[in-house]
Structure formats: structure tokens, C-alpha cells
Amino acid sequence: MIDKILITTLAIVLLLGCENKSKQMETATANLYFNGHIITMDTEDPTYADVIVEQDGKIAFVGTLEEAEKQFSNLNKIDLNGKTLLPGFIDPHSHFGMVSNTMGQVDLNPEPVGTVENIDDILIKLKNYKEENNIPDGEWIYGWGYDDGELAEKRHPTKKDIDKVLPNNPVYLQHTSGHMGVANSLGLEELKVNSETKNPKGGNIDRFPNTQDPTGLVQETAMYPFVRLMLEKLASKQEEFFETTQEYYASNGITTAQDGMTDRNTIRFFQSQADEGKFKIDLISLAGYAELESNLKDTTLLFKTYKNGFKIQGTKLVADGSPQGKTAFFTKPFLTEVPGCNHDCRGLPSLTQETINTLFVMAYEKDNQLFIHCNGDATVDMIITAHENACKVLNQPLDKDRRTIIIHAQFSRPDQLETFKKYNMEPSFFTNHAYFWGDVHVENLGKERADFLSPMASSIKLGLKPTNHSDATVTPIDPIFTIWTAVNRVSRSGATIGEAEKVSPFHAIKAITANAAYEFFEEDIKGTLSTGKLADFVILDKNPLTVEAMEIKNIKIMETIKEGKSIFARENDNEIVNKN
Template sequence: MKHIFYLLLLTLTFYGCKDNSTTIKIEREAQATEEKAQLFFNGDILTMASETPRYAEAIVEHNGKIVFVGSKADAEKSYENAKYVDLKGRTLLPGFVDPHSHFGMVSNTMGQVDLNPEPVGEIKNIKDIIDALKTYKKENNIADGEWIFGWGYDDGQLAEKRHPNKNDIDKALLNNPVYLQHTSGHMGVANSMGLSEMDVSASSKSPNGGSIVRFPNSKVPSGLVQETAMYPFVRHMLEELSNKQAEFFDTTQHYYASNGITTAQDGMTDRNTIAFFQSQADGGKLDIDLIALAGYSELDSNIQDSTLHFKTYKNGFKVQGTKIVADGSPQGKTAYFSKPYLTEVPGCYHNCRGLPSLTQDALNTLFVTAYNNKNQLFIHCNGDATVDMVIAAHEKACKTLNEPLDKDRRTIVIHAQFSRKDQLEAFVKYNMEPSFFTNHAYFWGDVHTENLGKERANFLSPMATALQLGLKPTNHTDATVTPIDPIFTIWTAVNRLSRSGVIIGENERIAPYNALQAITTNAAYELFDEHLKGTLENGKLADFVILDKNPLKVEPMAIKEILVMETIKEGVAIYEKK
């Protein structure tokens, strides 16, 4: 969901939840030389290899790949010397394939103040934010003049129902530059010293595609910077925190593994970070596979750079395609809609429909360049007006290049949260696919209903309609906008309950099996990995997740209580729960 400079929100609360678990790191060299096959049995082995649930009695792994799926008797005949792994009634699935998150920025959040609201954090009001900032400065011995960064505040969940402003922060930290990132990743708030450090003043003009929000009836910045106006702040923040990236790399991938993920994604990656990821991979430090989406601002030079390994894994890492950010966030009221928001939008006073991040001409040019170079596109779109722009850019590029509209490019519309049915029909016609975000139903469903009305809110991430039309939608966490927890995405897709317990779009609820497809089969397909991952079939990688219960056999509301017991990457356990 984020631009390359959008800070991701990793909740240390969720790291704390792993205290009773242990991760097991085994070097890939040991895995490669392992010769004894492993025979898994006595559990629900759900293959995900068909449109309806299909189980196998046994599955055999050998040298990192699946070599048998079928009956236990046949497995024993073919693999007499195999090591037996008793599942003890647990459920074995393909390892989860992350459809969209931001792995690369996760480590940066560890050097910041956690300002998340419940249930992720503890912030209830602006006073809590101020207290957290003061405590952080004191406990970390931060001197006057040093930057302090916070992340995860959500104005919609604060008691005041507004953003903090520079005056609020100045009361506590007048002598430190401060920048606080909104939970959406599309805006943030700076105090007076922070604004001064970044040369933002009353005379500053808002950049194209962004806004420096002012106090009412004034030119004085309130501290809130939205979309492109926040980029300098976040760029500076990432520079300040970049030394944490290597320090927490291993912790980050084990955090993913502890949630059953065997293939992670970094949803928008600059050249330096791509080089860092490749160096980690080449050094044998990847326990999971990692896929990067290169940033669109470097599209031309990236295409010319043969070292990026587009679409091809090298030591567990690949750059799959290019990420474009086309609008903002619905909860931040910067997503671009065809009809106005129903509630007040900060800094906007007429026909407030949000902001496109790019002009139509700029988007068209990116599509033509990418399509001409067979570069897969992933476009961040939340509002329906932005989806219209993407469809128009697709049509323009195909016409310019004289290529079929339905060529198998697998252009992915990331989030696609408020796509209309006619737009989903266009996806079918043009061979495009959506990657939805049903966690919004829980975290911001009530907010969307208020800001957009019931009709639009109820068609949020319309997975049921997409499936009925024949699409292969995925469903992501956009971590750490919401926490890495694929099980929770199943729960939100199946139940679509908001924080207040309201069903957000009952007709768009889907079956648990379809929700599993969105993080296994369909996720592999959208990333051109269906020959390697996503199902339990002979010849594919032995990437498994073992759950304590079967999502298809528990009550829908109990799905979120299911635990990841073990994660296996190419036959090697990389996480085990005590």
C-alpha cells in the first residue's frame, strides 16, 4: 500500500506474543545435503490443488521438494526408509505466500515509538501519544536536537477524532524534531522543530499529489503532511533508521515464518534495498523466499539493470515487477473516488474526492514502458476513480503497443478496495487480477461506513463478487498497516466484522476454502510462482505450514484463534511453536 518511503508499522506487541515460541534456523547448506525423505501423516493434509477441498492421507518430502502425495500405504511402499512425521491430527497446508506486505521497512519500526490503537497497541487519545513520546525520550536517553519518530497513530480511533498537530507535540517535545507516521502510511504529523528541519513553513506550497495542511483560516502548517508532502519526512526518517535494517533482518523473517509465511513480499523497494536483500540472499541468510517490487520512480533504469533478476529467483530472492502508487488511503481520506467523501476532509473544502498520486498521462507512460519491456505491474489503488485511471492506462498501453488487451501480463491491482462491479468485469476482460484487503472491514469498516456511506462500504474488497466473475483474488495484510497474520485475513474474509461487531458487506463474505486460496494458490499465481508453490503437488517446493486446527472445520468466528505450530521451508523447519 505504501510508496517506497511509506513507513510500515510493525507492532512489537505481536513480537511479544511469540515469547512462548522458538524459531529454528538451519543453514540452507544442511538442507541441501539432507537425503532422508520425510513422510507426513495422521492429519488433515489439505492440498489446495483443486477448486474444492481435497485431502491426502500422506505427503513425502525429499531434498526440499514434494515427491509424493497420496495414500499412506503407497507412501510407505515407495519410501521405506523415510523419517515418519506424525501430524497428530493437525492440519498441513502449503506454506502461505504473502500477496502484499512491506518486509523491507519492518526493521525500521523498531527504532520508533509505537502509537498503535487497540487491539494492536494501547493508544486511546492524544494525551497517550504525548505521554508515549515523553517516556520514549526519557527511557532511551535521547538528547535535545535528536529526531524522534513514531508510527501507527490512527485519528479515527483517537477519542478526539482528529490528528494530533504540531502544538500538541510541542508541549512535550519542543527541543526535538518529531515526525509521527499515520497508520495508513499515507500521511504524518511533525512538530515545529520537525517542520523547520524539513524547511516547511507558511510560505511552502503543497506539492503535486500531496498537501501541507494548514490551521483553519491560516497559512500556518498544522504539522499534518499528506501523500507526496510527507515524502521528504519519511525519506529522512529512513535515512536515520537505515542502520537497523541489517540488525533486525533475521528477526523480521522469523516473524513472517512464525505466521506460516514461506514467501514474503516487500511491496515497494528502492535500488539500495534491493541490493541489500540480494546480498543477504547471496550470503545464505534467507530462511524464507523474498520477493521485491521495484519502485516506479526508477522504472527506466531498473529495466536496464540486468542484476535485478526480474522474475527469476537467485538464492531465494527475486524482483518480480514494478510497484506504482496511484492514490492514497480511504481511512486517511486521500484515496481517489468518483464521488465525494461524506465527512470533513482535512485541508479540503469542496468536492472532496481524494487525490490521485499521478496524472493520467504519467500513469499511461509507466504502463507503456512496463508493458513494452514485459515488466509486471502492481498498482496501488483504493478509490474507484483511481481504478478507472488504471483501466484507462492499460487500454492506452495496449493500443500504443498494438498488443492484445487480455494478454497474460497478470497486472495486479493492489488493494482494489472500492472497485465497482463494472471494474471487476473489466479485470476479467483484460486479464488483470485484484489483491484485496479485507482486514479493512475489521480495522476501519465503521470508519468507511461513516466516511463513504453503507453502499460503498459494503462493497469493500468485494471478494465474493470477484470469485463469481472468475477472478483469482488474493487477500493481504499490507503489513504493517495491519499485523502480519494470514490466519486473521481468513477470518476477516469469512466474517467481515468491524471493530463494533457490524457486518461490513454480508454478500461479500466468502467460504474459508476460498480465503485459503487467496494466500496460497492465487497468491502464487499472481506472482508467476504457480509452478513452484501454492499447492501440495509432486515436484513443487516442500513449503508447508502446520496449524493446530483446520480452518474448514471450526466455527467461522473461531478461525482467528487457530495457531501456527510449525513452518517448513523446502523440507526444513524454520519455526516451531513450543
């Protein structure tokens, strides 16, 4: 008798539960998007859905209008009016903190990002910045984005140039590559760089011909003290520019951003902003390798775990430099003159093989995901060697699902791509280089190497899941432009840089949605329009899969939606609304 009562009671509870759930589905408001191009990105070929339903910040339904109306009685219908809805863009690699810091610096970018054409333009901008901002003598002034290859003089500015307009302020100008910069005389003096200073390992202090007198140009590890001081100086402005930086990312359709190398203090700052509820988008941080050992021992640092929209995913290593700056490390030499080098100029690694080996062992032992900056093929060889060594030392499988990410991987050879596939490593490419520096790469490296820049098509054929990034501040945050460069691979001069490596618009989008989610172990919650995933959307005015290839870059972001909430909207062609 007791058993019968228990069974009856349980049946009633279950029945009531089902009724309550059914009533909740009927009464809870759900947003249904229809009458547009809804591209799900969850298949190997383009697939469209008639409608998509968002409820409580997640995707509740993807399918036909008829089926949606059967399941949901309380639908708020949103007419897309022919626009295109995609998963929110996931940033595979940029520098959120550096983007924020540029808001307190002088913009020295050439066209199409800025207006600088020659060294005189740089000097005028520096002088005007001091005057317009009432900066007193003795205070540091920073600039960013100059590109010696795009200056009329085809050279870096020197300390003598800068001293002409700012003799009483220490100055440091960051090169567009982020791998070198120029200081004036006071700047060099403050960092104790002079004719007696020796080049650090993995770096170069450029000198005037036939002397030991520094020109002001510091490359790779030689620039680290200048960048470290700059970050300290600008740290006080982090909070001031944080909101604006988020809005900038959101306005470009990005719902998950990355800070590509974050020191401990900035990690704490980001987490404090997250804990105060200030995040509109998700932010993924990569901790710096210099603090790897202490980071792995610190139980307060939660890797791979979101807390209020912020997480530390893994660790960033910098293994070489910049190809356009001629500091990337190659097996074959550059074809043009390299500053500070007279023979067999193949660039230079930033770390020794021994150091990289040690870092890999430390990370793999603790299952800490590694993201390694490397551009030249010689550096890729070093990374593969370090991977093999760590697996041997730790007795781990070579193909364990660690998702070690090779950031840029720009001049990886075909055999190296095959090794990535064999070892479960993934490349994050940088096809924007084809536009910004494709012509320079042909000159410096030759057409064969330049044409295999960021080989997305070859990687996809091998079954890899490549992503594609902006590396902002190196190039602007603009996922639409990134899609355009992957599809067209057109340089500034209009030349095609690697016809065979062009990809379809669908695969270019996949690199910043489904593949990007996979890069961060987030494929279960992001990257495709699939039931149960977060309702992170971007709405475009046109469909990238159907417009003429060269017109892709003109597509506009109309709205960005994070977990069902609109965080950016363009009301019309001229008016933009940033939403709280």
C-alpha cells in the same frame, strides 16, 4: 557387430541408471507427514490427502500411506496428531522493510494492536521513548501506527501537541494508513515546510483554520520527503532487525514474503543478505516506480528471477491514497469533512493520467509486471485507461498474460471487476479493512460503498484469482486473521460489512496460497501441495475449514517449514522456538 555392442552397452547403462535411481529412492531419507488434515489446495473444492512426503526440499508424493510405503522404503514418519497441514502462506502484499523499520520507532497503535487511546497517550509514549533510550536533543524520533479515527479526540495530533513533550527533537509520526503523518515544529523546519510552502501535486499540507500555518499533518506526496529521510536515518539498523523480521514472518506461517515498494539501496541490501545465506524464507521485492526507467536499463537487476531466495518481481506504482485517511480517489465525494478540502471532496490521485500512461507503456514494453496501489474507483478507472492506452501504443493484446495486479482495489465497482477479468488483470484485496475501518467507511462513504469493500466473493464468481493481504505495517502480519476477516467481514463494533462478499474459509486460504503463487508467476513451484513443488508447509493446531467461523482467528501456527526445513516451531501454547 559394433551396433550390437553399442545397443548392449546403452541397455546396461540405462539399467544401472534405473537401479541407482531406485536405490537412491530407497536410501534417501524422506519425511512422511500423516494422521492430520492435509489440505492440498490444488482443486476448486477442498481436497484432503492421507499423507504427504517431503524429500530434498520438494514434495515427493501426495496420496495414501499404502502407496507411499510402496515407493519409499526409508521413511521418517511425522505424526501430525490431528493438526492441519497447508501450503506455506504466500504474502501477496506487505512491506517487509517497513515492518523491520518499526522496530526502531515508537509504537502508537490503538487496540487491538497497541494501547493508545488518546493524544495524551501518544505524548507520554514519545516522552518515555526519549528518556528510556537516552536520545539526545536534535536527533530525530519516529513513531508509527497512530489512527486519528480511533483516538478519543477524533483528530490528528498537531505540531503544537508534540512540541509540548519534545520541543528539542525533530519528530515525525507515521499514520497507520502509511499515506500521511504528523511532524512537530523542528521536523517541519528541517524539511523546510512553512506557511509559504505550497502543496505539491498529489499532496496536501494541512493548515490551521484561517491561516497558512502548517498543523504538522502532511498527506500523500507532501509526506514523501519525511518518509525518505526516515528511511535514510533508519537504514543503518536494517541488518540489526533483518533476522528478527524474518522470524516474525515465519512465526505467522509465511514462507514467501513481499517488500511492497523497494528503493535501489534496499534492493542491494536484501540481495547482500541473500548472497550471505541469511534468508530463511523467500522474499519478493517490488521496485519503486520513480526509478522505473533506470531499473529497466540496469542489466544487474534480474526481474522475476530468484537468487539465493530473493527476487525483484516487478514495479510498484502508487496511484492514490487511503480511504480511511480520505485521500483515496473516488468518483463520488466523501460524506464527511475532509482536511484541506471544502467542496466536492473525492480524494486525490497521486499521479496524473499522463504519468500513469507513460509508466504503463515503459513497463509493458519491457514485459515488466506492474503492481498498482489504488483504493478508490476513480483511480481504478485511471489504471484501466492506462492499460488500454499502453496496449494500443505498443500494439499488444488487451488480455495478454501480464498479471497486472491492482493492489487493494478496495472500492472497485462491479463493472471494473468484469474489466479485470476481460483484460487478465488481478485484484489483491485487503479484507482486514472490514474489521479495522469498516465502521469508518460506512460513516465516510455510506453503507452501499462500504459493503462492497474488497469484493472477494464477486471476483471469485467472475473467475478471477483474488489474493488478500495485510499491507503490514498498515495492519499486522497475521494470515490467520486475514482468513478470518475474509470469512466474517466483522468490524470493530461487531457490524457485518458486506454480507454478500463473505467467502468460504477454503477460498480465503486460496487467496494466500494458490492464488498468491499465481500472482507472482510461481504456480509451478508453490501454492499447492502437489508433487514436484517446493516443500513449503504451515502446520496449524486446528482446521480452518471445520472450526466455527468466528473462531478462525484463534487458530495457532504450530510450525513453519521452508523447503523441508523447520524454520519456526511452537513447542506448546507458551513456548516458541525459532530455528536456524
